[in-house]
Amino acid sequence: MQLRTQTRKAIKIVSFDVDGTLVSQGFADCVWLRGIPEAYAEKEGLDFEQAFEFVTSEYEKIGENRIEWYKIDYWLRKFGLELPYEKLFKKYEGEIRIYDDVESVLEVLKEEGYELVISSNAATEFIDFQIRAIRKFFSHVFSATSDFGEVKKSNGFYARICEILDVKPQAVVHTGDHWVFDFINPRKIGITAYYLDRNRSGSEKVKVKKEEDEFVISDFNGLLDVFVR
Numbered sequence: 110m111q112l113r114t115q116t117r118k119a120i121k122i123v124s125f126d127v128d129g130t131l132v133s134q135g136f137a138d139c140v141w142l143r144g145i146p147e148a149y150a151e152k153e154g155l156d157f158e159q160a161f162e163f164v165t166s167e168y169e170k171i172g173e174n175r176i177e178w179y180k181i182d183y184w185l186r187k188f189g190l191e192l193p194y195e196k197l198f199k200k201y202e203g204e205i206r207i208y209d210d211v212e213s214v215l216e217v218l219k220e221e222g223y224e225l226v227i228s229s230n231a232a233t234e235f236i237d238f239q240i241r242a243i244r245k246f247f248s249h250v251f252s253a254t255s256d257f258g259e260v261k262k263s264n265g266f267y268a269r270i271c272e273i274l275d276v277k278p279q280a281v282v283h284t285g286d287h288w289v290f291d292f293i294n295p296r297k298i299g300i301t302a303y304y305l306d307r308n309r310s311g312s313e314k315v316k317v318k319k320e321e322d323e324f325v326i327s328d329f330n331g332l333l334d335v336f337v338r
């Protein structure tokens with residue numbers, strides 16, 4: 110599990126995904142699947158189920174491969190809602206859940222001298238609102254959709270981050286919970302990636318090749334094994 114000393118010495122940046130990695134999906138789901146349909150129901154005088162059907166079918170028409178999918182202002186405008194997204198966020202603030210194992214690990218990594226950054230697919234306003242309690246640990250927040258107009262975290266996305274941070278990919282470790290966007294793609298350019306599988310002990314365990322197994326962790330404490338212990 111532990112990186113070879115040489116590799117470890119070269120690491121300067123530790124990068125993290127957000128949804129499913131630092132925070133649970135609950136808040137975002139509430140905004141998209143409860144807040145927006147509810148507001149639409151109220152405006153149109155529909156019951157929630159009807160509004161939910163309509164709103165989600167409109168989401169599907171756009172689909173996650175188009176940039177609009179990620180832009181909350183686009184949707185609020187599209188549904189004719191005069192609700193500012195800040196108000197909607199505030200309503201579901203209580204649903205934000207930073208995973209229990211996150212803060213203590215960030216603290217240790219920071220103390221060890223690593224620069225911590227966020228590399229997420231979510232729109233900046235979603236990231237900022239959800240990570241307020243741990244924002245102080247990060248020097249940069251990169252959003253593929255808001256900052257680079259990309260809908261997926263490609264190897265190009267990671268290359269741009271290295272460029273902006275002025276480091277070689279070999280100086281970066283990235284951790285996230287999506288097999289392709291957080292593991293396969295950063296590895297393509299030489300970033301050391303860790304796949305976070307919080308269900309590893311459960312039934313949804315992913316199948317990985319033997320040589321990849323040491324790069325799969327089941328919680329944040331797994332990162333301490335890599336860097337510190």
Ligand SMILES: [Mg+2]
Pocket residue numbers: 126127128129130285286287
């Ligand atoms: Mg994720």
